Amino acid sequence: MNRPAPQPVINATGVVIHTNLGRAPLSRAASEAAILAAQGYSNLEFDLGSGRRGSRQAHLQNILQELTGAEAALVVNNNASAVLLGLSALAAGKEVIVSRGEAVEIGGGFRVPDVLSQSGAILVDVGTTNRTYARDYEDAITQNTGAFLKAHASNFRVEGFTAAVEPGELVELGARKDVPVLHDVGSGSLLLTENYGLAHEPTPQESVAAGVGLTFFSGDKLLGGPQAGIVVGTRDLVNRLERHPLARAFRIDKMSLASLIATLVHYLRGEAEREIPIWRMISTPVQLLEERAISWQKAVQEIPGVHARVDDSRSAIGGGSLPGETLPTRVLSLDCSTVAGGAQQVMERLRKADPPVIARIEDDRVLLDPRTVSTRSDEELLQALTNSFK
Incomplete structure (x- = not known):
């Protein structure tokens, strides 16, 4: 085979984040960071100060804390594994309450109910397809309730006679009933999409500000970086995910880690619109x-x-x-x-x-x-x- 595989193509479709064509192209800085990580050694899991073993997650902590306002962060290989890790660590054998309208299927046959089942959690769906209220969650709470899960319907839209519970409302209920709130915001836009003539896309910052325990989002969609699953939230809940055996199975590789950090730095510098291709x-x-x-x-x-x-x-x-x-x-x-x-x-x-x-x-x-x-x-x-x- 003389050609590289996958083969580079010119995307003239007008679809900015084209899943079949590799989703988000990386910035020059993110590409160069991945190459540097691939071509030599690095302090991936080595603490240069102490001379002892370190954590690859440490490279991202301060950046994600500053960008989202969260206490702690964890990065894995994609958002599906991030959600699966969160459910496995916090709710295995317990009930997870989900709005019936948010028990969705996204690309490739990935279904929220299937992920819940795989994690060992028990799905309890409440409300109706188009309308769910806080009282529906409250009425479903039992002694075996492990979490509330809110999933952003990122690939379809329900319009008309609808009602949904906002993250802050779930957080208030969860605080009263001692139930953690998990929120999958999907694309992970760190910029306000309405500033570009688009509908509002939920941001990780909004989820964190609402007090959500764990927020999950992708690295390679509206964030504009490599494939990754990002978790931000309270320190105690993130620590529970870090200690779970699946955290190693799902860990991010060195090249994706390097390019993700370079992508996030664009946001810190206020240059995302200029430097990030999407x-x-x-x-x-x-x-x-x-x-x-x-x-x-x-x-x-x-x-x-x-x-x-x-x-x-x-x-x-x-x-x-x-x-x-x-x-x-x-x-x-x-x-x-x-x-x-x-x-x-x-x-x-x-x-x-x-x-x-x-x-x-x-x-x-x-x-x-x-x-x-x-x-x-x-x-x-x-x-x-x-x-x-x-």
Whole structure:
């Protein structure tokens, strides 16, 4: 095999966090940090001060405390394992109360009820699909209640006649009944998404401020880093997770740890929008996208048989984040009627390019969205288009 696997591709779909294409691309600093961790030795689990064995988690503690306001933090290999670890450490053999509307399934068949079962916890679902109240949780409490679990419905939306219990309300009930509150916020956005014309996405900071015992979120979605599962919360609960045997089975590797730290540092420095690729894409003004789409159009007009125009369209956030939320964009829209096989044939040829170009089809036209294409890839993209219309 001469090509690397997985093979790099150009994402021209306009889906910013594309799960099938590797989710969030890393910043330059995060990529370089991973390379340094891979190429040599490091103080991964070595305390340079004492000369004794240290903890890989220590490298992240201060950063996550400062960013979220939490007392303590723990990082594992993905958010599914973070939730499983939390439930296993705190609620094995006990009942976990979940709103019926939050016993959800996310990508790859990952279901909250199945995770609860795997952890040894007992699911107690309360309320209805569309409406759940604090009294539903309170009425379900028994002597065997181990936790309240709140799960953000990150990949779908329930609208209309709805009611849900806010984390702070659950925390107040949990404090009265001595029941810890666990909150899976999903994508882990550390920035306010409404500042970018999007719906509000729950943040870890809000969960911590509400007094939630443990908050779980992903590293490779709206946080914009490598695959990781991050847990922040009270020191006593995080310590219980650290002592559980699954903590070693789920621990984060040295390269992901290094790139995650570099990603988090961007937030500390206030440079996330500029340095983290997904936030740079999300914050790109439509005018700049239009200018790039027009430059592509001018270039492809030189190709015989190509009829292109610049159209209005929408970019999706993707990755199970902000369901139904899109951003206005401008796309290169290709009329494929002169190609035998039409748009599907052009798409197939683009996938066979080097590097492959992944686009989308609407109304038998191939659309390419500059929002998710690095400017460094423009020449390769245009070469792929030239070859696709030969």
